[in-house]
Amino acid sequence: MSLLRAKIQDVFNEPACEKNRGKDAKARKEGCSKPLTPGAAAGGCAFDGAKIVLQPITDVAHLIHAPLACEGNSWDNRGAASSGPTLWRTSFTTDLTELDVVMGQGERKLFKAIREIKEAYGPPAIFVYPTCVTALIGDDIEAVCKRAAEKFGLAVVPVNAPGFVGSKNLGNKLAGEALLEHVIGTLEPDDAGPYDINILGEFNLSGEFWLVKPLLNRLGIRVRACIPGDARYVDIACAHRARAAMVVCSTALINLARKMDERWDIPFFEGSFYGITDTSDALRNIAELLVKQGADPEILGRTEVLIAEEEAIAWKKLAAYRPRLEGKRVLLNTGGVKSWSVVHALMEIGMEIVGTSVKKSTVEDKERIKQILKDDNHMFEQMAPRELYAMLSEHKADIMLSGGRTQFIALKAKTPWLDINQERQHPYAGYDGMVELVRQIDLAIHNPIWCQVREPAPWDCQPTVREELPRTKSETATLHVVQEIAGTTAGNFGEC
Known part of the structure; x- marks a missing residue:
């Protein structure tokens, strides 16, 4: 645990981060993320962040040394794609139970799980992730991984990022530390070149x-x-x-x-x-x-x-999309590199940015936004759902680009929405990706469904009385019979 604490402090002290360099020594040790509130949704824990970074390594077995729920809450949480191996899509966990914790069987069970994966799948490496439970009971993950690597002749990589140590972003960085310490530089290529x-x-x-x-x-x-x-x-x-x-x-x-x-x-x-x-x-x-x-x-x-x-x-x-989208207003509720890169991309075709979230953006990201938008009035750290809804329902934006968690705010406000985060179904990178992004925005904004959902509901329409048409003798006789049976008087029904 002391080694993990030292590694976390080292990650917090990041010389390549301009914002971090500007802090005093005490503030630097506290890192960039806000303290987690117990019982509150913090947007992912350190374990989740480490798993996000490492799971797309497609030919590796990712083994979660924890109770079953830890793996169930994190498996395949990003829409990454593979051109070959599918082992990364298989979920592996030691499924620790209360009895295993009480009897101290965690390390034995982990070693057995590594052996079973080796025999059944033969991967080039197994990444082992402890979580809060196994870190708190003191299972020596690194010792087990080292012994298993010697025994089975494959790389067994400990990824020390239990959830309680910090935020998802910290987990991202701890995953990078695991690659540096145990993976990068362990093999030599025979085809290295200048390009x-x-x-x-x-x-x-x-x-x-x-x-x-x-x-x-x-x-x-x-x-x-x-x-x-x-x-x-x-x-x-x-x-x-x-x-x-x-x-x-x-x-x-x-x-x-x-x-x-x-x-x-x-x-x-x-x-x-x-x-x-x-x-x-x-x-x-x-x-x-x-x-x-x-x-x-x-x-x-x-x-x-x-x-x-x-x-x-x-x-x-x-060029075909510019007349249809030029001047359309976009609200970006995302973060990180997309807070400025997508802004720049949309402005290239004449769209107007009414707001962009910088919740997960670095100082450099924010500076780029200021240079692109010429001011910082359109940047917001975070916007409460009520404020988002008010902005959209007042028609201050023609479309919102965000992640899946805020899509229902846009739909409730009867505003077009497009997924720009990790769950998206369409690729938006590169030249062809930019064309695809614009095409999807055009489809969303000009979808005829919005004209229909914005119309008043039929039950909200005022009934109108229409002039009664002359009835034949047979129709009059039939109507009298119906009135006698129903005991009511005839009436005219309006329509919207």
């Missing part, structure tokens, strides 16, 4: 990195490791031989990028693949870093040719 790069913080949600990778392939740039999206254990183990790196989400793995730069001289920059301009800038920055690391400068020219071709194609496709 190898790492992509950090890319989760391949809905397979969107597959829209970017072909662009890099056309430039002769090889992604040595994409961490964690669609990753393989061997690729990550050899990631220390890359020549440059791009960080997609700084709040998650900035510590990993910095320490890889310190240990193996892999320079990095923070960028985004959302939007046409940002995608082009990312490709340029990658090429420039590689040239600084010794690659042939001719790659700079080839990069500009590729960018010119792809931008021309994308803008031609987007």
Whole structure:
């Protein structure tokens, strides 16, 4: 536990974070996240954050050493995609019970579970995650993992991020520490080249990195490791031989990028693949870093040719949507890198940003928003559901882009909504992804259902009396019979 405490303090003291450097020593030790309130939903715990970062490593078995509910609440909580192995979709847990805790059988049960996974699946590695229960009872996860690795001849990686130690963002960083300590640098590639790069913080949600990778392939740039999206254990183990790196989400793995730069001289920059301009800038920055690391400068020219071709194609496709979306107002209730990258992307086609959340954004993210929007009046740290509903019901936005947790606020306000977070069903990265994002926004805003749901309900309409048409003798006789049976008088029914 003392080692874990020391590791947490080290993660809090992040030199690559400008905001962290500006604090005094005492404030730096407290980290960036607000203290968790017992019993309150805090947006995920450290265990959840570590699992989010590591689970998309597709050929690894992820074993949760905890009671069953811990795995049930965290398994497959992001829509990452795999181009091959499916082992990461299988749920493994030691299913610790009260009797195991009382009798001290946790470590024995963990060792047995590792052996069973090895015999049944033969993965290249097993990642072991303790949670609150197993950390509190003092199970020595690292000792068990070390013994199992020696016994079974495979990598068994302890991921020390029990939920009670902090927030989901802290868990992201602890997952990066586990990769640094136990995985990266443990294997040597036999095909290292001057055009190898790492992509950090890319989760391949809905397979969107597959829209970017072909662009890099056309430039002769090889992604040595994409961490964690669609990753393989061997690729990550050899990631220390890359020549440059791009960080997609700084709040998650900035510590990993910095320490890889310190240990193996892999320079990095923070960028985004959302939007046409940002995608082009990312490709340029990658090429420039590689040239600084010794690659042939001719790659700079080839990069500009590729960018010119792809931008021309994308803008031609987007031209059809501009008349329909120009001037439409967007409310972004997301965070992190999307707080500025999506803003920039939507403004490129003439849409107006009425607000963007910066709840999970870094100081650098906020500065980018100010540069893009020219002020900070449209930024908000968080907005209560009541305020969101009031803003949407007063028609201050034509569409809201957010995660699934706030979709029902938009639907109640009868406002179009589009999922922009990890549960989304469509890829939005790269040039083609930008076209897809705009297409989905257009479909959502101009969906005819909104005209119908905004109309008054039939039971709210005032009845109207219509002039009675002349009846034939047979109709009059029939009506009299009905009146006698029902004991009522005839009436006319209105309609909306």
